[in-house]
Amino acid sequence: MLPILLSFNGWTVYSYPFLVGISWGVGYHYFRERKFLNESLLLFFSLFVVSWLGAKLAYLITAPVMNIASSPNFWLGGGFVFYGGLLSSLVFLILLLVFEKIHLTDITLMIEPLLIGHAIGRLGCFLAGCCYGSIIDFLPRDLLHLGHRHPVQLYEGFGLIMIVSLLRKFPAKLIAKYLISYGLLRFILEFFRGDEDRGYWVYFSPSQWISLFLVISGGYLLLKDWVIKKVK
Numbered sequence: 001m002l003p004i005l006l007s008f009n010g011w012t013v014y015s016y017p018f019l020v021g022i023s024w025g026v027g028y029h030y031f032r033e034r035k036f037l038n039e040s041l042l043l044f045f046s047l048f049v050v051s052w053l054g055a056k057l058a059y060l061i062t063a064p065v066m067n068i069a070s071s072p073n074f075w076l077g078g079g080f081v082f083y084g085g086l087l088s089s090l091v092f093l094i095l096l097l098v099f100e101k102i103h104l105t106d107i108t109l110m111i112e113p114l115l116i117g118h119a120i121g122r123l124g125c126f127l128a129g130c131c132y133g134s135i136i137d138f139l140p141r142d143l144l145h146l147g148h149r150h151p152v153q154l155y156e157g158f159g160l161i162m163i164v165s166l167l168r169k170f171p172a173k174l175i176a177k178y179l180i181s182y183g184l185l186r187f188i189l190e191f192f193r194g195d196e197d198r199g200y201w202v203y204f205s206p207s208q209w210i211s212l213f214l215v216i217s218g219g220y221l222l223l224k225d226w227v228i229k230k231v232k
Contacts, residue, residue, distance in 0.1 A: 001129040016078060019124030023117035030113035050092045051085035058084020062206050083210045108174045112164060119160040126153035134194035150192040159185045179218030187211035
């Protein structure tokens with residue numbers, strides 16, 4: 001772990017907020033590159049606020065009260081749940097889609113920067129020591145006492161980059177494929193998570209239930225398109 005990247009003259013650069021900032025910078029760069037978004041940077045900052053609040057609210061629901069009480073500045077400090085930010089952003093984008101403020105293509109073009117930014121953020125989690133993995137129980141007995149854990153944050157970051165590569169090769173139905181691929185990745189990785197204070201809801205963690213919902217939703221979208229093509 002490396003929670004502090006740099007410290008000098010009373011200034012401290014923490015790895016987690018630094019890398020999260022870079023992840024949002026990547027998203028901003030993509031927004032600037034897309035001509036259809038150059039006139040609507042308000043959408044980017046709206047998504048930033050909505051996802052931030054969603055990630056914080058989800059943390060309030062799933063995290064122990066003691067963790068929240070110990071945070072001196074909860075709303076501006078650490079303590080996020082990715083799925084909270086993702087789901088709140090999806091609801092926000094769907095509302096914009098319904099009221100014809102954006103097009104489905106706009107949402108599709110956001111998937112790649114989302115994946116890359118998410119991967120960078122997971123590197124920040126690894127350096128900060130949050131979202132950590134379970135103890136590796138197949139190590140030799142003389143090493144178990146050292147508390148070696150699965151670097152599940154790096155597993156996820158690598159998996160996200162793999163998803164980016166696959167979606168670039170098979171760009172059709174990006175939204176459905178993202179929901180299925182990330183849902184499956186996250187569902188599996190949750191078995192290797194070690195921060196058990198998140199709790200479990202009937203055998204699975206909250207994130208696993210959300211992952212199943214994403215997989216089913218993505219499968220529905222693919223099946224729906226397939227049925228429509230068959231009928232035509």
